[in-house]
Amino acid sequence: MAAATSETPDFSSAAVSRISASESTLLSVSDAFGTPIYASPQLLRFTGLSLEELATGWPALVHPLDGERVAAHVQQMVENATMYQIEWRIRRHDGEYRWVRTTGYPQLGQDGKLQQWITSTIDIEEQRNSQGGGSGEDFSFLAELIPQLVWTTDPTGFHTYFNQRWTNYTGYTLADSVGPDMWNNLLHPDDQARARQVWGHSLATGDFYEIEYRFKSKQGDYRWFLGQAIPVRNAAGEIEKWFGTCTDIHDQKMQELALRKREQDFTTLANAIPQLAWMADETGHIFWYNERWFRFTGTDLAEMQGWGWQKVHHPDYVGQVTETWRQALAAGKQWEDTFPLRRHDGEYRWFLSRALPVYDDKGQVVRWCGTNTDVTEQKLLQGQLERAYSDLEAKVMFRTLDLEREVQELRQQLDEKS
Known part of the structure; x- marks a missing residue:
């Protein structure tokens, strides 16, 4: 696990400053195993713990009735390395348990492996008590901080928000981008039908959305992205909106495709x-x-x-x-x-x-x-040669014996004459 540090991670200074200005957003960064390595001052004040205490003792902050569910969620998040959201109760510094909504964003390295998590936690105690819906705070503060393209839609899939990174990459403003299908027009033509089908399935079933596709940049080239989205539900379990990200995986994808090409070339050669x-x-x-x-x-x-x-x-x-x-x-x-x-x-x-x-x-x-x-033919030929050699040796041996006998007979005849 990564060593705990109180230093702020190297994120955008403007985004960090904006988050730090909000007492309602508790920001943390964890290693790949979920152990906190950074906590915002608001989170430390809320829990009354130091970063070192939080790194080892955060499970004790979970309400006993939520412990098993949160532990299972953490295990699943570590195994799947996908964006997640969960509502649970956390013990404040004064001992009171408060309902919070935590949203986590996986950060991948150049090798495509999970490196850390950026996590936003929002106090929703009043919202739950008043049966009010979500205010959107679960993603708005982090939307400009994380290195992904961030977007939201209504329950029907109508896009209502894109972050600045989307604008910087695509060249389209928020006004240009909102709508039900504009995003699909920016996909590679070979990916559009598949993306529409996968997204339609998630909208119809409420299942987690995940797909790899190519997005067109404002320069006109295409890059591979991992698209992911989760539904945000109200107290009745109804989907109120979708929250999604697009993570640039182009370099990893190119390496993967190059490796697959080498494997195909090897297989072709091996079979030839x-x-x-x-x-x-x-x-x-x-x-x-x-x-x-x-x-x-x-x-x-x-x-x-x-x-x-x-x-x-x-x-x-x-x-x-x-x-x-x-x-x-x-x-x-x-x-x-x-x-x-x-x-x-x-x-x-x-x-x-x-x-x-x-x-x-x-x-x-x-x-x-x-x-x-x-080498069957060579083996048979070798056997034939060995047999032929043996036959030759036998013939030579018998001929030698015949010659020796003839010599003996000549000597005997000569001895008799003399």
Whole structure:
């Protein structure tokens, strides 16, 4: 977990100043696990705790009747890394429990992994007592602070608000952007129908909204965003509005697409080579085969993964092959062996098999890459040559014996004449 610090995070100074001016907004920043690493002065005054005390003792501030629900919500938020909102009761410095509405915004790093949370907590005790609806304070103060594009809609999906970041990115003012479908016109043409379908599903069901799509910037280029939205409900459970964000994930998406392209190129190459090919982890557990392996053996990955390859080995050789493979795994050195594999029609064919270890930066084996090359014809030819050589040796031996016998007979004849 990140170490607790009382310093204000490096956010926009204007936004922080505006939040600090509001006593009704309790701002905090937490690490990826939900542990507070910054708390606004208002939050510290409200709880009567220091940042260090808040970092370790905030669960004790939760009302006993809300504890299980809040704990489950925190667990879900850490696991899913998605924007959330929850209403719960927190103990004030004077011991009184107050109803609050907390909205959290996940902040992702360049690698797409969750780094921290920016959280806004609003006291809604009076609102609940008067049965009044939400005032919008749950997002307005943070809307200009967080690095996402922020927006709201009414229950029908009619957009009613966009933050300044939206204007800066799209070049459209709030007056230009409000409406039911203007946002969709800024999406990449290939994403528009899918986005409209996903958004329509959330509007119809009240389900959490999440989608990846490409938004057009004011410069005319498209960037990938992660769109997310949650419904804000009243005391009767009815949706009063939707609160959403668009998070720029373009760099991560480009890396993901480049990786996917490399994987596709590798798969194409692996399926084009004439050998059976496979990969195993550092323990020898095979997790991937090329298509040629499955076509030859008539199996699938479910049968062959791990040590399932033993099923298609000849029973006379499988023990020896397994032993030499285990020895190579233990030594972390190249493996080579020749043995028969059973084809899908039951015929066994001979293969020359090799595997090379792949090392990480620390010199540790992280995986193995192996191939099986069909050498049946070479094996048969080798057998024929060996038999021919043996036949030749036998003929030479018999001829030598014949010559020795003939020599003996000549010597005997010469001895008799003399």
